[in-house]
Amino acid sequence: MHIPDGFINAPASLAAGAAAAGGVGVSLRRAAQTLQDRQAPLAGLVAAYIFAVQMLNFPVAAGTSGHLLGGAMAAILVGPWAGALCVAVVLLVQGLLFADGGLSALGLNIVNMSLVTAWGGYAVFALLRRALPATKASVTAAAGVAAGISVVLASLAFVVEYAVGGNGGAPVGTVLAAMVGVHTLIGIGEGLITALTVGLVLGVRPDLVHGAAELQTPLVLGPKGGTAEEVR
Amino acid sequence: MRSSNLRLFLLGGLLVAIGLALLVSGFASSAPDGLDKVATDHGIAATARSHLFENGPLAGYAIKGVGNQRLSTGISGLIGVLVTFGIGLTLFALVRALRSGDRPDPGRAP
Numbered sequence: 001m002h003i004p005d006g007f008i009n010a011p012a013s014l015a016a017g018a019a020a021a022g023g024v025g026v027s028l029r030r031a032a033q034t035l036q037d038r039q040a041p042l043a044g045l046v047a048a049y050i051f052a053v054q055m056l057n058f059p060v061a062a063g064t065s066g067h068l069l070g071g072a073m074a075a076i077l078v079g080p081w082a083g084a085l086c087v088a089v090v091l092l093v094q095g096l097l098f099a100d101g102g103l104s105a106l107g108l109n110i111v112n113m114s115l116v117t118a119w120g121g122y123a124v125f126a127l128l129r130r131a132l133p134a135t136k137a138s139v140t141a142a143a144g145v146a147a148g149i150s151v152v153l154a155s156l157a158f159v160v161e162y163a164v165g166g167n168g169g170a171p172v173g174t175v176l177a178a179m180v181g182v183h184t185l186i187g188i189g190e191g192l193i194t195a196l197t198v199g200l201v202l203g204v205r206p207d208l209v210h211g212a213a214e215l216q217t218p219l220v221l222g223p224k225g226g227t228a229e230e231v232r
Numbered sequence: 233m234r235s236s237n238l239r240l241f242l243l244g245g246l247l248v249a250i251g252l253a254l255l256v257s258g259f260a261s262s263a264p265d266g267l268d269k270v271a272t273d274h275g276i277a278a279t280a281r282s283h284l285f286e287n288g289p290l291a292g293y294a295i296k297g298v299g300n301q302r303l304s305t306g307i308s309g310l311i312g313v314l315v316t317f318g319i320g321l322t323l324f325a326l327v328r329a330l331r332s333g334d335r336p337d338p339g340r341a342p
Contacts, residue, residue, distance in 0.1 A: 001265060001266060001267045002265075002267070003267065004280040004281070004283065005280065005281040005282075005283065005284075006279045006280045006281035007271065007276060007279055007280060028327060028330075031324075031327050032327050032328075032330040032331045033331060035324065035327055035328060035331070037328060038238055040321075040324040040325060040327065040328045041238070041242055041321060041324070042242065043320060043324040044317055044320030044321035044322075044323070044324050045242050045245045045246060045249070045317065045320070046320070047316050047317065047319070047320035048246060048249045048313045048314075048316045048317035048320060049245060049248070049249045049252075050316075051249070051253070051309075051312050051313055051316040052248075052249040052250070052252040052253035052257075052309060052312075052313050053249075053252060055252070055253055055257040055260060055293060055305070055309050055312075056252060056256060056257060056260045057260040057261040057262070057263070057265060058260070058261055059261045059263060060266070063263050063264070063269065064263055064264065064265070064266060064269040065260075065261035065262075065263040065264065065265050065266075066265055066266050067260075067265060082324065082327070085323065085324075085327075086320065089316060089319050089320050089323060090316055092319075093312060093315055093316050093319065094312075096285065097285075097288065097290045097311075097312065097315065098288075098290050098291060098292065098293055098308070098312065099283040099284075099285045099286050099288055099290075099291035099292060100292075100293070102280075102281070102283060103283070103284050103285075155266070155267075158267065162276075166276070167276075167279035168271070168274065168275055168276030168278075168279050169275055170274035170275055170276060174274060175270065175274060175276070178270040178273065178274060179266070179267070179270050182266040182269060182270060183266050185266075186265075186266050204241060205237075205238075205241050208238075208241070
C-alpha cells in the first residue's frame with residue numbers, strides 16, 4: 001500500500017507530511033510517558049518483525065496481492081504510541097533503502113500505514129475488548145478483527161488523500177469502491193496474521209502484551225493463610 | 233530469571249523475523265498489491281514518478297549483482313530486518329531515556 005511519488009500532488013503531500021510529523025511527535029511524547037522498560041526492546045523487535053512480514057505478499061484475488069501493514073498489531077503489542085513509531089521506522093527504512101514508497105509521499109504513507117492503522121486499529125480493539133469477556137481468546141479475536149478493519153481504514157485514508165490531491169483522472173467514487181473492495185480482502189489476511197502473532201506472544205509471554213495488561217493475575221503478597229494484599 | 237527469559241524471547245522473535253525475511257520472502261506473491269492494482273486498473277499508475285533512490289543497492293528488495301532472485305530478495309530482507317531492529321532498539325532506548333530524564337509528575341502520569 002506504499003504510495004509512490006506523483007500519485008498525490010505536492011500541497012496534499014506536504015499537508016500529510018505535516019500531519020505525519022505531528023503524529024510522530026505526539027507518539028514520541030506519549031511513548032516516553034507510557035512505554036514500560038521491558039517493552040522498549042520488544043518494540044524494536046516488533047518493528048523488525050513488521051518489516052519482515054511486510055515482504056510476504058499473499059495473493060488475494062486474480063493478479064492482486066496484499067501484505068501486512070502491522071500498525072494494529074504493533075499497537076496491541078506495545079501500545080498505540082510506540083506501535084505507530086514501529087511502523088514509521090519500517091516506512092523510513094523502506095523508503096530510504098528499498099525505494100519502496102516515494103520520499104515525497106513519506107508523510108502520506110506514515111499517515112495511512114502507521115497513524116491510521118495503529119491508532120484506528122487500537123481504538124477498534126479497545127471497543128471490541130469492552131464487549132468481550134476478559135480472556136486471552138478475546139484478546140486474540142479482537143486483535144484479528146481490529147487489524148482487519150485497520151486495513152480498510154488505511155485504504156479510506158488513501159481515498160481521502162486522492163480526493164484532495166490525486167493526480168490521476170479516475171473518479172473518487174470509482175477509486176473508493178475499488179480500494180475498499182480489495183482491502184477488505186487484504187484485511188482478512190492482516191487479521192489472520194495479527195491474531196496468529198498476538199496469540200503466540202500471549203501464549204509465551206502474556207505480560208508483554210500491552211493490550212492484555214489487565215489480564216495479568218495481580219501479584220498477591222501476604223502471610224500464609226493470612227489476609228492477602230493485592231500488589232498492583 | 234525474568235530478564236534472561238526476555239532476552240531469549242527477543243532472540244527467538246528476531247530469529248523468526250530473520251527466517252521470514254531471508255527464507256520465505258522469495259516465495260511471496262509478486263502480483264501488485266491492492267493499491268498498485270487499483271492504480272493500474274484506473275489509470276493512476278501513470279502519474280507515478282520514479283523513486284529518487286531507484287538505483288540504490290537495495291532498491292526493490294534486491295541485491296545488485298546477485299542473479300538468483302530468491303537469494304537476492306532474501307539477503308535484502310535480512311539486511312532490512314537487521315537495520316530496522318537496530319534503528320528500533322536505538323529509538324526506543326532513547327524514548328525510555330527521555331522518560332527517566334524528564335519524569336512526568338505522578339499526578340498526570342499515564
